[in-house]
Every structure is written in C-alpha cells, then in structure tokens.
Amino acid sequence: MRKPDGKIVLLGDMNVGKTSLLQRYMERRFPDTVSTVGGAFYLKQWRSYNISIWDTAGREQFHGLGSMYCRGAAAVILTYDVNHLQSLVELEERFLGLTDTANADCLFAIVGNKVDLREEGAAESQEEDGHSPGMASGGCASLKVSKQVRPEDAVALYKKILKYKMLDEKDAPAAEQMCFETSAKTGHNVDLLFETLFEMVVPMILRQRSQGPAQTVDITSYKPPGRTKAGCCA
C-alpha cells in the first residue's frame, strides 16, 4: 500500500454532504450516498505526493473516532449545510475539539455545501435581514430569521477557530481564502476547494520532510491525555 505523505480530514454534522463532496471530486459524479459508517478514505496523487483524504461519519455514534482520524492531519475541512444554521453551530460545538490531535500547523477550511438548494430562500432571507438590521444580536430574532447561513457567519467561525488555536490572524491564511461555498451536486467550487488545499498542503509536507526524522510521529510531544481526563473526573 502506498504510504500517504499528508492527510486531509473532512469533518461535519451528518447529512451536510461530506461523502458527496469527496465523490464529486474524486469520481466526478454525484450519486446517492448512504450514511457513512465509520469512515472511508481516498488516496489522491497530487504532483508527486500522495494525499489521503478521510471521509468521516457525521453520526453522533461515531463521534469518538474523530480525534483519531484527525491525528496528524495537515488540513481539516469543516463542512456545514448552508441551509441549516445548526450544522454550522455544531462545527464549533462538537467538531472543533476533535481537531486538537491534528498537526500544530494544521489548516482549516470552512465549507458551506448545498448552495444549489439555497436559490429561492436566499432572497427571502436577505429581505428579512434588511428589515431587522438592529436585531442581529437578539437571540429570539435569529430564531425567527431563516436557517440560512451567510458567508459572514463562516468567516466569523474561521476567526473563532484561529482564536481557539491561539493563532495570530496575520500568520494564518486569510478567511476569504479558506471559506468556501460549494455544491457537490453541481460541482460548484469543489475542485477549487480541494486543489487550493492540496497546493497549501504540499509545502507543509516539504517542510515536514526537511525537518527530518520527525516523519514518524513523536508521541512524546503530546501530553498524556489520560491525566487531564483523570483530573477532570476527580
């Protein structure tokens, strides 16, 4: 089996279209997919590098596997459904924590999928936005406002992630570059998403290689998680 040089992991709530995105990119088609069990991965040859792309299961049942899948990842694609605000919220609440095991310089892409389904609702939601400019902060108002996710919401999440990772915005790639809106059904922006990431991952692979034997993961550099767990319980 070819050994991958770098890893990219797709994370996100169930039914946001992770498997479809990956199949659209790898197989150029949009078949009906069933709920992913556990996980699956593809090997993509990009220039002379093998990049493994892991499709994870969004179902709560498999949530525990996420950390392991993310271990050593060079990039994480956080996927939500542009028509379901909750799926964006879940990214922060449930999935961000899983990326703690990823590489220290791990890239984050925020991807809003299913833009093909947004068409009718979009105008409507913008209208509502226009009517209630002052109420943006009000919790009850946002409930009433449509479930559509605006691109600004994704950018805001991206900035939160940088803060969470304690990264300076200046050092990380710009939010505009890392937030995508895609449609696995039409193929909109799908190639752009993956290929942008590949282009950014390749220099990381090179950097890792030049750093020498650190290719084998040095697990001593991780703090034993057992202790923190224990501390939490005690």
Added chain:
Amino acid sequence: MHPREECKGIQDQPADMMSTKAFSLVSAVERELLMGDKERVNIECVECCGRNLYVGTSDCFVYHFLLEENTLPAGTATFTATKQLHRHLGFKKPVNELRAASALNRLLVLCDNCITLVNMMSLEPVPSGARIKGATAFALNENPVSGDPFCVEVCIISVKRRTIQVFMVYEDRVQIVREVSTPEQPLAVAVDGHFLCLALTTQYIILNYSTGVAQDLFPYCSEEKRPIVKRIGRQEFLLAGPGGLGMFATVAGISQRAPVHWSENVVGAAICFPYVIALDDEFITVHSMLDQQQKQTLPFKEGHILQDFEGRVIVATSKGVYILVPLPLEKQIQDLLASRRVEEALILAKGARRNIPKEKFQVMYRRILQQAGFIQFAQLQFLEAKELFRSGQLDVRELISLYPFLLPTSSSFTRSHPPLHEYADLNQLTQGDQEKMAKCKRFLMSYLNEVRSTEVANGYKEDIDTALLKLYAEADHDSLLDLLVTENFCLLTDSAAWLEKHKKYFALGLLYHSNNQDAAAVQLWVNIVNGEIHDSTRSDLYEYVVDFLTHSLDRELVWQYAGWALQKSEEVGVQVFTKRPLNEQQKSSFNPDDVITCLKKYPKALVKYLEHLVVDRSLQKEEYHTRLALLYLDEVLRQGPSTGGRGAEVTETQAKLRQLLQKSDLYRVHFLMDRIQGAGLPMESAILHGKLEEHEEALRILVHELRDFSAAEDYCLWRSEGRAPPYRQRLFHTLLAIYLGPGPSAPELTVAAVDLLNHHATEFDAAQVLQLLPGTWSVQLLCPFLTGAMRDSVHTRRTAQVAVGLAKSENLIYKYDKMKLKGSSVRLSDKKLCQMCQNPFCEPVFVRYPNGGLVHTHCAASRQTNPSSPSPGART
C-alpha cells in the same frame, strides 16, 4: 453418534451471488474426540502451533492433537486430528488461555489466574515450577524487544487494579521486567514492541510501557460490548469500535486503513491477508482490507472463538473446532472473474503482489488482466477491454481468433490453455446479434489498426494485417486501400481469396502489386476496365493503370499493355512513354525507335511521342525532327489550306509546325520544301527558304504573296538573331529593296518601306538608303528615320570620341604606374655629384630624371634651354 449436534457449527451455505469464496470451513476436531458424551464440558480456548493443536476445556483439561492436512482430489483440503494426549491441570477452573512458545518447547497455560509453563509434548509442568501468578489475561509479544531467541515476552493484565505487568519467560523461569499502571482498568491487551494496545473500561489506548506515554485512540463502552484488541502486523492493531466497526490503528494512534463494517455483536476477529475475519453468534464474515467490502459470509452458529495462528484461522464453538481454509488466491481471483467482477479481481490480484514472487506474480497478473479484458470485451466495454489487453500484453491473435475466418489458414496460432475466456467464437459471444457483431468488428478494426505499428505486433504482423484486410474488405471500409498502398504484411493466398469473395478486385490488384506480382495486378485491372469483371472502386481506373504503367520499371509489362492503353485512348495511352519519370529514362529508357515502330498505328500518339522527344527531351536527331515536321504538315494539309493571308486564325497544328520549322535546325529542309511545294503554305515555305539562307525569296513570299509586312520584319529579326550587325543590316536592306523594287509599285509597299525605315532606323546604313530612295519623298515623311539616323551617326561619333579619350587616359595611367615602379628613394650626401656639372650638392634641392639621374636645379634649367645636350640617363 450425535449427528444433530455435529452440524451445529456448519450450516448449509446459501448461494450468495455477490460474494467471493475466500474460505471454506472444515471440521478439525470432532466432539467425541474431546469430551465424548460429557454434555456440560465446553471448549474454552484453542492454540495451534505448526501441526500441534491444543484445546483447553471448561473442566480443566488440555488436549494435544496432531493435525494432518489432506487434499482431496477435488482440491479441497480436509483435516484429521489425532489425539496425542490430554492432561488435567489439577484445578476445578476452566482453562482460560493457551499460548505456545515453540522456541522454548513450552505451552503457557492460564488457569485460575495463574500462567503455568508446561512441556509442549508431554504437557508436564516444568520441574522448576516457574509460573506467573495473578494474571487475568495475557498476550505474547510477537515483535519482541529483546534479541534473545530463548525468551518470550509476555504481557499480563494483573489481578491488581489498573496494572499491566511485562515478563520475560525462559525455558524454566520467569522474570518480571516492568509494571505499569493504567488510567482505567484494562480488559484486553495486545503487544507490539514497547507498545501495548489496551482496551480500558471506556476507551482504547496505546501505551508505551518503556516511556509510560499513553495515547488515546477512541472511546467505546465496555458495558455494552466485549472489546477486541488484535495485533495484525508490525505496529498495527485491529479494534472493535462503535457501531460494529473494525477499526485499524497504528502505534502512533493513526488509522491508515478505512474501517470495516461488522455487526454489533462481533466476539472475535482474525487476519488472513488480505482478509479480516470476524465472528458473531450467527456468522463468520470476511472483509477485504483492500477495499473494505464484505466478501463472504459463512453461517456459523454459537461460535465463540476465532483466532489466527501463523496464517491458519481456527474457529470454535463450545463443542467443536473448525478450520477456515483459505482458497488459493488464484482460485479466488478466477471465481471473481467467472462472476464478471473484474475490478475486485484486479484489486485482489494487486493486493497479492507482495505475497507472491515477482516473476510468478507478473505472469499471473498479466493473465488476469487478459481475462478481465475479455470479460469487458464480451460486455462490449471496449475502452476498458483495450486498456486491459494493452496492460496485459495480450497476444493479439487471442482476440483475432474469436472472429471466425480472420486468422490466416497458415497461422500456427493456438489459443492459450487454460483458455482466457469461455467463448468459442464471436457468434457464440453475441448470440448471433448482428448489431453486436458489427460493434465487435469495428472495435477489432480500430484495435488492430492501433497496434499494428507497435511492438505488440512483433512476430504476428502477417496475422494482424491479414485480419485487418479481411475486416476492411467485409465492411467495405475505405482504409482497405490505405492498408494496401502502404507497407503491409497481408498474406497473399488468404487475402486474395477473401478479396475475390468480396469482389474487391481493384484492392486485389493492389495486393498483387505489393506482393511484386504487377502482371497479375495489371491484368486484373485491365479486366475491370474492359468490363469483364465488375468493381466500381475507381471510376478513373484506366488513367490509374496508365499511370501505373508509366511508373512501372517492368519494361515487358509496359510493352504488353501499351497497345491496350493506346487503343483505349491514344493521347492518354502514349503517356506510358512520354511521362516516365526522368531519372528512370536515363537508366533503362525505352529505345525511341522501338517506341516509334510501336506507335505507327497510332498517329496521334506518335505525334505526342515525337513532340516529347523533340521538345521535352530535345533529342538532336534529324529523323525525329523531320518526321515530326512531316506529321504536322500532313495534319495541316489534311485540315485543308488555311484561309491564308494574315494568319490570325492558324490552327494549333500549323502553329506547332511553324514553331518547329523555325526553332529546329535538324530537319531535312529540301525534303520538306518539296512536300510543301504548291500546297499553299507561303508562310511555311518562307521559313524554309529562310533556313536555306534564301532571304530574298523568303522575303518576296512574305511581302508579295502574303503581304504580311510585320511578318517580314519579324523574319529579318529572326534570321539575324545571334549574327553580326552587318548580316542584319543586309537583311533589312534586302527587305527595303523589295519594298522599293520594280514592279507594280503599290502604295502600301511604299508605306511599308517608310514604316520600316522609321521603325528600324538604326538597322540601316543611312548613306546607302538615301541613294535608294526616290527623290519625291519628303523629308517630313522620313523625319523619324532621318532623325534616328542622324542621332545614330552623332552618337557613333561621340561614342568614338569618348572611346579615344578614355583610351588616352588609360594610357596615361599605365605610364604613371610604370614611372612609379621605376622610382625609389634618393639619398643626398657629400659624395653625390650633379651629373651635369659634376659638383656636389650644397642645398637640399635637386632635380631627378626618370632614369634616376640627379642634377642641380639650375643645371636642369640650363639643360631645358639646351635640348641638344646629352641626356643625363645615358651617363649612368
């Protein structure tokens, strides 16, 4: 004895269409061998080491069997177990686990929380009584850290809470080397090197017992299901995950393979490359690690042990032991191919690469690719088929041989054995469907056309090209001709018969030609042109044949068919002689006399041929020129005299005749003159007179008979071409004389004379002309002539003056050069004396004569005045 119970493990297998048969399940130890009819005794654990099979029971017995593998003629393996001995361990507890350490000849037996070392053969405990106490479970390190071959590393889950201990076990002693505590109570353990893979109460972790560093893998719930921790290879483990997943994890805590999907209640897992085998209470399931797909399901009730021992997979119920016998990989692949599952077969074959020697693998893999290619082909998936044929380096003839009658009868090809596919021929494959048949043929056409120029074709070029020719001919395909006119290896007899059958006679001719049988080719084509056989491939076949003969090097052949070609059309037919390539003409050209003899019957052709000799090839032979001139003349005479006069409307032939008469100097003038006499061809006879230098007569004809004055002028110019000016002058004067001559002086002659003078003033000697002219002519009339003559005269004089001047200056230049050559530097000293007065020079001024003599300036001056004085040069 207990037929019902005997069948408990294996059930009748339903035929599952979409599954691979990777394993077959056979019985190894039957119940009566173990416990006879003791109903309540169960099998607790199993160990297999080489041919030794050990079974531990719930009533604290260890059984030792020898396994004998027998292969039935049908190819399936069966096992017979022969009981060696059994021994009671002396407790009232079940035997929990058995592990053999063959290097030590020891069996490790876990019973009642204690690991005892017993002799593998006698099952007697070691005399030293060495044992490990306080163990609830243990695992052997198959990737040991110490290099000592007489020591095994054993890792136990201690009865002490949250404790793992590592021991070194020798032949008759044990030694604890490490004790590590775990964050939670461990339930299962596997070891690789320094890495422990542990199932704790709520999660799986990797623990490095040397450094104590732990790494979380993923959470699970031990209350809901029994954990599975199984080492599957260097630094990699297989774990039972949530939702019935079989998760792979490396010691680095990374998953490098996608999980396999089991049922929720899996109790055991084993590996037999490339398969992951899992056991639940109803089935044994087989997944491929290559594509994560489930490949086989074997119904198996009440199984509770599944383990692999050095590649041998053993499964057991509480009453019987069975072996999962893997089918040979090739058999599995063949089964997949037989059920048309090409992709899976290829994945499996590729996955086997590292398990099979390279040479053997390549042969096997190529064959599989070829078989897969035929499967795709039979489904009309031609693109895929082509790629598989290409990568499998298929002998093209395998494919050709599917098509009836395409391989040449002489081909020595026989299909490979065992066959690559199940089809006798295309008829069987398409079941007579004409449309499918046509598609297959089109595919073969394009495929053969692609490969015929590649190395795939090496050695079978004849077979390929012949097959291609047959396909093209049958399909009436344009490429048939392209194939035949370029280099090809079509076999003659086979191809010829086929082309005849399909009435491709023109193509057949091409085939003959490419086989150096031009005579047969031309005969065939001639028959087509003559309408004896029918083939409408070319409407211009006659011209084609003529062209073919023109370029043919076979002179016999050309002679043979020249007559035929000329009969069809003299003008076109004669091309076989006239259009032959130049380089060939020089080498072995046809003798013109032979050709002329041949062409006697074809006057038009003869004319063309003579034109070719005289004009194109410029042959300087009197006979050809005279003959051509005569032929022209005959033709002109045949057409009847032209209206004469100012031959505006001369026929083409007449023009050619005149041209020839003028240009050629070789024909027999007198002979032609005789023929022309009285034929009413004044222009022609004028030319002939001209050839005889009879200018007066010629000009007389032109002026008096034809009254064509411009022709007369042209005549003067023509005849004086390349001659000295006086000759030309003489001609013009002759013409002028005729104009002015005695006889019925017509006014038009006068006008012609004036025009002649005025237009060609320079061609006349003006002085002579003036004497000839009648005195009545006005100066004005001759103004241009006179002006011209004057100008010419003046011009001549001035030119002469200029020439004189130039000659003088040229002379001067030569003189100057001569002086310069004679001169040299002069040294003046006390010893030099003036040659005139013989006194020395007192000043740096002197005169030098051209002969080099030096004198005082005053002496020179005095000499000037006295020219009689002797020249200074004479003195030197």
